[in-house]
Amino acid sequence: MMAKKRTDPIDIAAQQRAREQSEVEQAFLKGMTTLRDLIAPSSLEIHSSYFRIGTKYGRTVYVYGYPRKLFTGWLSELINIDQVIDISMFIYPVDTTIVLNNLRKKVTQLEADMALNAEKGRTRDPAKEAALVDAEELRDELQVGSERFFRYGLYVTIYADSLDELSFVQHTIETFFGQMLVYTKTASSQQEQGLNSTVPQMSDQLQIRRNMSTGAISTSFPFTSADLTQEDGILYGINMHNNGLVIFDRYTLENANMVVFAKSGAGKSFTVKLEALRSMMIGADVLIIDPENEYQKLSDAVGGSYIRLSLSSDTRINPFDLPRVIDSDEADDALRANLVTLHGLLRLMLGGASANSAGVGLSPSEEADLDQGLIDTYARVGITSDPLTHTATPPTMIDLYDTLLHMGGTGPQLAQRLRKYTSGTFAGIFSQQSNIDINNNMVVFNIRDLEDELRPVAMYIVLSHIWNTVRTQQKKRMLIVDEAWQLMKYDDSANFMFSLAKRARKYYLGLTTITQDVEDFMGSKMGRAIVANSSMQLLLKQSPSAVDVLGDVFKLTEEERKRLANFPVGQGLFFAGQNHVHIQIVASQTEQGLITTNPQALLQQQEQERES
CATH class of the missing domain: 1.10.8 (Helicase, Ruva Protein; domain 3)
Structure with a gap:
């Protein structure tokens, strides 16, 4: 008989280890990745006054003090600020019975203090009187059920590419809050808890709260922003800050003047033609000085008058x-x-x-x-x-x-x-x-075929003729001056343009000035004066040299300056009064066909027309 060979236990264990090691190596080489691996930052460093996620710096601040009264929409400006921020609000309901008992004790204490001061002949304390009035009003409203009571926490986490930029953004936010007597502090030695409180995981780890009634909390509702949105007016585009609609009536501002700055091909003529077309729908007449024959198709579509000025014409x-x-x-x-x-x-x-x-x-x-x-x-x-x-x-x-x-x-x-x-x-x-007769809803003066020496003279005479007509019959009008830099080269024509901008409001006229030569326009004293007398401004994509000029004039942030040089076609900064937003100009397919000057789009339209 043959004897069976016995397997050494040590060999079995070695084989098992080899198999496990092989499986681990295969799993490692396979590169198994979970969702958490994909969304997690490369690194996280926590410091006492800031934290660092990957290459970004961040800091959490909390609100600890509020004024006696808050007004609806007080957070709107913070929501629309052109910075990367996270905002968290935590609202905890409180039992009304508990609040009423505490208010009763507080009212009794305040009345006793005031009576004691009166007996001792001390001067009255306005702060205590105001606190007593507020406590009595709140107790009455809670008693009848018109108000409820809550504990409210507000935290803001800001992000930047460097510590200096982080401090600048924090100063901007603290200034914004300070104007409303709302006070903030950095979450010192609690930056990790602050970060956890502002990421979307419903965790209030800071637990810094303030008593508020229903009315007070309602004022902090974050989506009440109506920046550049009115019930009346025309649609200019999409607010890229909050995806809201920019609907505005320029005639409701101090004046209805507008300046448009953009480099060639950025969409300035497209934007102005779109505004003109939509303004006609609400009863405005449109007058245009066209140096490049860009408005004829639009004029023909709306039945306007197209006046061609040249030495060979009969005009x-x-x-x-x-x-x-x-x-x-x-x-x-x-x-x-x-x-x-x-x-x-x-x-x-x-x-x-x-x-x-x-x-x-x-x-x-x-x-x-x-x-x-x-x-x-x-x-x-x-x-x-x-x-x-x-x-x-x-x-x-x-x-x-x-x-x-x-x-x-x-x-x-x-x-x-x-x-x-x-x-x-x-x-x-x-x-x-x-x-000529400019008694039409749209009148376009084309000066393309005039000699270069005669162009400024023609623009001056046309403007003078339009101004005489505007003064003769007062009605809602829009005057568009394209390539206005040609007028700013000469002092007399620049002065005349400024005079128009300054007096247009009295005659219900809105002057729109378009230029791509920003340096020449802003280098002129009258050019800057025209900008100052225009309640609306639109800055589309600019050349790098123009960004610095406009950044100084319009007090743009560093982030806005960076964007201004890299905006895609149809996007820009839209100013109206004291507010401005990042806007995307939008047009319907029909409007696009009427106003586009893109050569490729025009060729496609011609091909479609031939096929049909």
């Missing part, structure tokens, strides 16, 4: 036209106001580039002779300072040329310089009686 605008002013006080000054406007125009026409560098393009003697020539030109057709004479047919540039040619002094020299506008290269368009 004529007479800068000597007078407004039919209804206001009797202004009727007396209508001629004088138009003379001032003509002075600026003629300095632009006769002075050329020197009007920008030297401030004026004419010498003092030429100014004096020009002024007399203008007055005499009106007088020759019977128009004087008397408002009754303002209905007469106005003179033209040819009449002024003739007046200057036959007067003494520098008149003949001025006439020679003016001749190119009366019988020379630029003759016709601004030297004859007006033949």
Whole structure:
């Protein structure tokens, strides 16, 4: 017989260990990962006054003091602040019976203290009197069931990329709270508990609470923010802070003026055309100065008037036209106001580039002779300072040329310089009686085909003509000046633009100024004044050099400056009054088809039209 070979127990144990080790190695190589591994930070460091999650720094602060009264929506500004923060509120109901007993004791104590002070002849204590009134009111409301009582805790955790930035954000939040007499403290040596209290796990580990009634707690409801949202107005876009709608009526502000800054292709014309289209739906007329033929499709779609200004067209605008002013006080000054406007125009026409560098393009003697020539030109057709004479047919540039040619002094020299506008290269368009009618809901003045030298002059004359019409008949209007930087290059046209911005509100006019040349516009004294006189501003994507300029003017945070240079098309910062939000401009498919200037989108539309 053969003897069976016995297995050594030591060998069995070694084989078992080898198998287990192999299984562990296979599991490790397989890389089994749980959900917790995916969402957990790479590291967590807890310090006494801050913590660090991965590469981010954080700090938790808690609210420990409140004023006597809080107003609805007091947390709205914090909810919409342009920083990364977590906010936690903990509300614990308290038995009304317990609160009533405590209030009864408190009222008795306060009354006793006040009576004791009165007996001893001490001066009254306003704080105790106010506390007694509040306690009595709260006890009455609790007794009838109109109020309930709660314990309330409010914690805020802020995040930043560095400790310096963390301190800056904390200072911003403390300033915001301090303005409302709400006081905060850093959760010293409790940063871990503070972090756990503000992450979404319903754990109040700080347990710092304050007694509040139903009415007081209701004011802290976090989603009452109505920033840039009204019942009336038009939809501008989506508030990217809280996904709310930005619905606003620009005519409810101090003035209805708006400035739009953006680099080429950022969506500024798209945004303004969208606003114009929607404003027409609520009864506003729209007037547009179009230097690049971008508004013709929109004008045709709404049945507007499209006026093409060029040396070869039959369109004529007479800068000597007078407004039919209804206001009797202004009727007396209508001629004088138009003379001032003509002075600026003629300095632009006769002075050329020197009007920008030297401030004026004419010498003092030429100014004096020009002024007399203008007055005499009106007088020759019977128009004087008397408002009754303002209905007469106005003179033209040819009449002024003739007046200057036959007067003494520098008149003949001025006439020679003016001749190119009366019988020379630029003759016709601004030297004859007006033949245009802007009595339409949308009127577009196209100046694309004008020579570069004539463009600023044309924009000035068109603006003057529109201003005369606005003063003649008061109604809700919007005036859009695209590529306004061309006017800001010359002092006289810049002054005229500022005058429009300053006086537009009186005539129910909203001036929209669009420019992509931010440095030139903001480098002008009048450009900055126009921005200051505009209650609404829209900043779309900017070039890096323009970000610093706008950041200083609009007091933007570092985060907003970073975003301003990297916004996608159609996103920007929208300012209205004292508020501003990050906005996404949105349009329907029909609106998109009417107003887009994207070459690719236009080609697709043309292909679809051919196929249909």
